Amino acid sequence: MKKYKRNQRVGALMKIFTERPNHVFSYNYFSELFNAAKSTISEDIVIVRELVSDLGFGRIETIAGAAGGVIYIPSLSEQDTAGLLSELCLAFSNPNRIIPGGYIYMTDIFNSPYYSSNIAKIIASKYSSKEIDYVVTVETKGIPVALMTARELDVPLAVIRRNSKVTEGSTLSINYVSGSTRKIESMTLSRRAVKEGSKVLVVDDFMKGGGTAKGMIDLMAEFNAEVVGVSVVISTAEHKDKLVKDYNTLLVLEGVDEIEKAIKIRPYDQENTDI
Amino acid sequence: MKKYKRNQRVGALMKIFTERPNHVFSYNYFSELFNAAKSTISEDIVIVRELVSDLGFGRIETIAGAAGGVIYIPSLSEQDTAGLLSELCLAFSNPNRIIPGGYIYMTDIFNSPYYSSNIAKIIASKYSSKEIDYVVTVETKGIPVALMTARELDVPLAVIRRNSKVTEGSTLSINYVSGSTRKIESMTLSRRAVKEGSKVLVVDDFMKGGGTAKGMIDLMAEFNAEVVGVSVVISTAEHKDKLVKDYNTLLVLEGVDEIEKAIKIRPYDQENTDI
Secondary structure (H helix, E strand, O other): OOOOOHHHHHHHHHHHHHHOOOOOEOHHHHHHHHOOOHHHHHHHHHHHHHHHHHOOOEEEEEEOOOOOEEEEEEOOOHHHHHHHHHHHHHHHOOHHHEEOOOEEOOHHHHHOHHHHHHHHHHHHHHOOOOOOOEEEEEOOOOHHHHHHHHHHHOOOEEEEEOOOOHHHOOEEEEEEEOOOOOOEEEEEEEOOOOOOOOEEEEEEEEEOOOHHHHHHHHHHHHOOOEEEEEEEEEEEOOOOOOOOOOOEEEEEEEEEEOOOOEEEEEEOOOOOOOO | OOOOOHHHHHHHHHHHHHHOOOOOEOHHHHHHHHOOOHHHHHHHHHHHHHHHHHOOOEEEEEEOOOOOEEEEEEOOOHHHHHHHHHHHHHHHOOHHHEEOOOEEOOHHHHHOHHHHHHHHHHHHHHOOOOOOOEEEEEOOOOHHHHHHHHHHHOOOEEEEEOOOOHHHOOEEEEEEEOOOOOOEEEEEEEOOOOOOOOEEEEEEEEEOOOHHHHHHHHHHHHOOOEEEEEEEEEEEOOOOOOOOOOOEEEEEEEEEEOOOOEEEEEEOOOOOOOO
């Protein structure tokens, strides 16, 4: 069986931790993977812990006990977060995105692996101290950001459907009222998707009236699941009285001027909570 | 400005390459990031290239010229691929997944960041020699695998919708016939989602009759896009004469026995192309 040198093991550990943040890896796992003694792995981890901390990537923690092991908890500096948010504002505010009717074409950004994973890093970093069992979203545009957030948090994703499908098995459904259009819509989720008593983080791309988010919260109540947070990428300044009060947003869409061809969007300022 | 030591830069490079495989990073980018001379970065890259190669993670390539830089091209060994495929077969064949009517609940696996990113690694490794501009899928269940594949290939994802949405701008739509149920369905994609003349990889979760895949190929023809591959996670042994002939599948579903509570699923054997 192949033996590895220390710098090789350290390089491999950096890759493995990066690929699965917030996952507890046992010392046995690394010991078998590298064909090395646990004491050797412990020394490697000390080096990686220092590296990760010096580089500002977050922290490596050791968890004692039978279910113990090593976990990489990423963090984003305020400076990095601000940089990503400005980059997103720049991307979303391109006037070519304006669609007749004052809508904005955003799908390419939400579907981009690059943007969705960066958005997910910001969202996940807000909840790193909370215990979360699932990320929950509703089809379709929010799925990439929600999946990447679930990846950051190392938890499963549950996707609520607009209609019941035979491949979902038995489902729970609710009707809800759209916050902006006042139309009655329905959403449905497989009973297998979320275990009773779970803690969930609700993630979506866009919030206008808040009806969809409220629908998701109501549906989670049917699963006896506790919603520990609601996080959206963009919320509108319009419809200030949203149906959901307690939520996080990364950006605030202030308005679209079809005549002047201008989109006004800015990072949400936590100091000045006026949306 | 902070200066980093060699082992710190090597660790950071491992993380950066892992987070964005198949992306060309310029030497300037690393030079500014680490506040180090390009000659220093070149030496770092030599070390990382050796590490990546020794560990069997793939290869690091240097691209000359104005648009040049450094790129990490991951690879999966046959052994790793076989291991991941057995793990997937085991997950999919759990008899608790059987739904009345002979269907299988698979959504949790497709929505899992862990499984979808491993599936994506296998799919992407099959196309690493091809030039691909977009990954294309159709909502909803295939989105996570398609997104993770797009992430591996560092290209955008385009998601075909079942219905036209106002936030998609002008769209192209087609009708198609489901290969298994013979029902007429429609699919629609924003004209902004795929540029004319692009090369696309079609990715989906499941293929039965092949009608949906054929629909996606037909829709891509409307965009004057070239389909360089069709890749599904599971195809059925039933409906042997699929509407699409040229496709890759990771697994073959041989059948579901509701009485015996058994799901027969196996890796697709490229030596024995009989599905």
